[in-house]
Amino acid sequence: MAGPRDSPSPLARIDGVVHRAIDDGRIPGAVVLVGQGNHILFEKAYGHRCLEPRPEPMTLGTRFDLASLTKVVATATGVLILVQDGKVRLDDPVSKHLPDFGRRGKETITVRQVLTHYSGLAPYFRLEAKGSEAASAVIDKIYHSDLSATPGSRFIYSDLGFILLSKLIEVVSGEPLDRFVQARVFSPLKMAETGFSPPPGGRHPIAPTEKGVDGSFLQGQVHDPLASTMGGVAGHAGLFSNARDLSRYCRMLLNEGSLEGARVLQSRLVRQMVSPQSPPGKPDIRGLGWDIQSRYSSARGAHFSPRSFGHTGFTGTSLWLDPDIQAYLIVLTSRLHPDGTGDVRALRKEIATIVGETLSHARAHGAESQDAASRDGHSTSR
Numbered sequence: 485m486a487g488p489r490d491s492p493s494p495l496a497r498i499d500g501v502v503h504r505a506i507d508d509g510r511i512p513g514a515v516v517l518v519g520q521g522n523h524i525l526f527e528k529a530y531g532h533r534c535l536e537p538r539p540e541p542m543t544l545g546t547r548f549d550l551a552s553l554t555k556v557v558a559t560a561t562g563v564l565i566l567v568q569d570g571k572v573r574l575d576d577p578v579s580k581h582l583p584d585f586g587r588r589g590k591e592t593i594t595v596r597q598v599l600t601h602y603s604g605l606a607p608y609f610r611l612e613a614k615g616s617e618a619a620s621a622v623i624d625k626i627y628h629s630d631l632s633a634t635p636g637s638r639f640i641y642s643d644l645g646f647i648l649l650s651k652l653i654e655v656v657s658g659e660p661l662d663r664f665v666q667a668r669v670f671s672p673l674k675m676a677e678t679g680f681s682p683p684p685g686g687r688h689p690i691a692p693t694e695k696g697v698d699g700s701f702l703q704g705q706v707h708d709p710l711a712s713t714m715g716g717v718a719g720h721a722g723l724f725s726n727a728r729d730l731s732r733y734c735r736m737l738l739n740e741g742s743l744e745g746a747r748v749l750q751s752r753l754v755r756q757m758v759s760p761q762s763p764p765g766k767p768d769i770r771g772l773g774w775d776i777q778s779r780y781s782s783a784r785g786a787h788f789s790p791r792s793f794g795h796t797g798f799t800g801t802s803l804w805l806d807p808d809i810q811a812y813l814i815v816l817t818s819r820l821h822p823d824g825t826g827d828v829r830a831l832r833k834e835i836a837t838i839v840g841e842t843l844s845h846a847r848a849h850g851a852e853s854q855d856a857a858s859r860d861g862h863s864t865s866r
Contacts, residue, residue, distance in 0.1 A: 578598060579593070
């Protein structure tokens with residue numbers, strides 16, 4: 485596969501925007517990977533994996549706390565597998581599978597509404613519970629919570645909804661989220677560096693985020709407080725991975741559900757997953773888990789097609805995929821290290837704009853060349 489030296493020169497502009505972000509103190513470092521079809525066009529590590537307690541250089545294999553990328557890579561994919569298995573329907577009320585959820589106006593909320601963030605559930609809450617009962621306490625509080633909006637009426641990005649979906653996966657499949665997606669997604673795709681609660685060591689180091697309550701940096705421990713309360717396995721956050729593993733997941737989606745002979749999802753379900761599934765006429769357009777066009781879509785840049793889709797993570801991670809050009813962009817940073825003040829919003833947009841412009845231009849140029857060759861062939865044959 486191609487590496488940075490083989491990259492088209494326009495993609496080399498990524499270097500400048502990443503180095504500026506590092507120099508400005510917005511991130512300590514980054515890994516950027518651009519793929520198209522089965523080829524990696526650009527792959528590069530920048531800056532440092534960590535700055536404290538001692539600097540360590542970033543490497544291509546560095547694993548990151550993916551934060552909300554967990555929602556799509558693990559949870560939404562897991563729910564679609566249950567749909568594929570015939571155990572869940574998208575328009576099932578969640579309360580069909582989790583009866584205790586069906587109270588306080590939540591009886592009719594569907595699986596589709598939760599996946600698109602149109603359930604009316606609140607975005608988040610804090611819970612101080614710790615220990616083995618904490619995860620159950622979180623679920624119980626969601627069951628007893630009041631709605632923030634009428635289901636289907638407006639887009640409210642809800643971590644609670646995806647925690648609920650992870651409980652649905654556990655109840656319907658008989659396995660907790662981490663084991664279910666390991667068996668049905670990560671192992672078939674040979675994503676060996678991807679999982680929840682990664683054990684110490686491993687082939688590739690993990691980028692730390694901020695300091696925890698004991699004063700040491702969180703490294704391999706999820707940053708999100710609610711996911712941490714739940715023991716590190718939650719539907720909204722907690723997954724760790726690196727760029728190469730995520731590239732395999734992206735290739736699977738762009739190939740409509742399969743990779744190298746391993747089929748994870750049926751083609752029709754992938755097409756549903758990445759196309760508009762939110763209520764018609766709403767300004768925030770979402771797929772099943774995926775962002776298509778919403779207030780969170782700045783990571784798409786200026787040139788990816790209207791059919792493109794993606795997601796971001798609070799820790800400084802993002803994926804954006806464009807089926808029109810069979811391309812994807814992975815940006816992984818640990819922007820919270822060392823002091824929680826980093827910001828990647830502008831960086832994501834800048835990189836995506838460069839990638840979208842480069843690959844869309846290359847596609848258009850290729851089409852023009854093909855048309856010219858076709859015209860030449862036609863005139864010669866006459």
